[in-house]
Amino acid sequence: MKSPFATVAAAALLFTLNGFARAGESVLIITHEVKDFKVWKGFYDSDKPNRDKAGLVERFLVRDAERPNVVTVVFDAPNAGAARTFTSNPALKEIMLKAGVMPPPNIAIGNVAK
DSSP: OOOHHHHHHHHHHHHHHTTSOOTTOEEEEEEEEESOHHHHHHHHHHTHHHHHHHTOEEEEEEEOSSOTTEEEEEEEESOHHHHHHHHHOHHHHHHHHHHTEEEEEEEEEEEOOO
16 A cells, blocks of 8 residues: 555645645545445445534545555545544544454545645
């Protein structure tokens, strides 16, 4: 799996090219392998209220072209603290395990640079 840094850099580039994020805005990127994409997607969709509560806005949900059970999700986040709070919640870890996420997920939080 590629490094979280490469994922952050690619996501930041996509965000700025598409006009989604501006310099200084926070980005949360989560990449992980799942046992079964359809099963994972059902859990992911049902967890949207928790992402909404955290202020996360999904920008991209990407499946690796060669390994379709490797998933990357890119979010706008209100700030880095909100992203850290969301990702450190024990309930998220529990949902990920039930959804078939193969630990450990790669989690990266960054701020878009000029």
